[in-house]
Amino acid sequence: MPEPERKTRKDAARNQRAVLEAADALFARAQSPEDLTMADVAAAAGVGKGTVFRAFGDRAGLLRALYEARLEPVRQAVETGPAPLGPDTPPQERVPALLDALLCFKLDNRRLALALEASGGGTTPYQAGHYEDWHGLLRSVLERIPGLTDPGFTAHALLAATRADLVERLAGPEGLAREDLRARLARYADRVVTARPADAPPE
Structure with missing residues (x-):
C-alpha cells in the first residue's frame, strides 16, 4: 500500500476519534442537544465542517456513531460477559437483566438517546440499527423460554418500556427515582417471562 494512502487513513481515523470525543463532551454539557450543530462539533474537534460530514454523513449519522460508541461496553457484556448479561445465564433471568442494562444506559445517556430517537426523519427509535440488534437478541432469548408464545411481539413490547x-x-416530569424505575421494569419483565400460557393446566 502506498505511504500517502496509509497516512490518509490514519489521519481520517484520528479525525473521527477527535470528532466523537468532541461530540461526546458537547452532548454531556448541553442543555438542549438538539441545538448542537455539525459546525459546533467541528469547531470543538479542531477540524473543518466538511471533515465531519465526510466521516459521518449528517447529524443523525454522528449521533448514531456516538451512541454506538457509548453502547459498545454493554454490547460486549451481552455477547461474552458473565451472568446475568452473558449468554450462559438462564433465559428467565437474562431477559430482565438485558432490559435493566438497556434502561440504565438510557438513563445515563438521556439527552443523547432522545436526540437520536428523534432524528432521522421521525420521532421513532425503530429506524435505528441498534433497535433491530436488541430486538433480535431479546427474541432469541425469549424463544428459549418454554410456553412463551409470540417471542417477536413480546420483544417489541418489552423494548417499548425502555x-x-x-x-x-418517567425520570423527568413524573420524578421516578432511578432504583424505582429499575425495580418496576424488573417486575414487569419478570411477570412477562414467568406468565403461564393461557391453555396451561393449573398446578
Whole structure:
C-alpha cells in the first residue's frame, strides 16, 4: 500500500476519534442537544465542517456513531460477559437483566438517546440499527423460554418500556427515582417471562 494512502487513513481515523470525543463532551454539557450543530462539533474537534460530514454523513449519522460508541461496553457484556448479561445465564433471568442494562444506559445517556430517537426523519427509535440488534437478541432469548408464545411481539413490547421518550417522561416530569424505575421494569419483565400460557393446566 502506498505511504500517502496509509497516512490518509490514519489521519481520517484520528479525525473521527477527535470528532466523537468532541461530540461526546458537547452532548454531556448541553442543555438542549438538539441545538448542537455539525459546525459546533467541528469547531470543538479542531477540524473543518466538511471533515465531519465526510466521516459521518449528517447529524443523525454522528449521533448514531456516538451512541454506538457509548453502547459498545454493554454490547460486549451481552455477547461474552458473565451472568446475568452473558449468554450462559438462564433465559428467565437474562431477559430482565438485558432490559435493566438497556434502561440504565438510557438513563445515563438521556439527552443523547432522545436526540437520536428523534432524528432521522421521525420521532421513532425503530429506524435505528441498534433497535433491530436488541430486538433480535431479546427474541432469541425469549424463544428459549418454554410456553412463551409470540417471542417477536413480546420483544417489541418489552423494548417499548425502555423508549427514550418514556424514560425521559418517567425520570423527568413524573420524578421516578432511578432504583424505582429499575425495580418496576424488573417486575414487569419478570411477570412477562414467568406468565403461564393461557391453555396451561393449573398446578
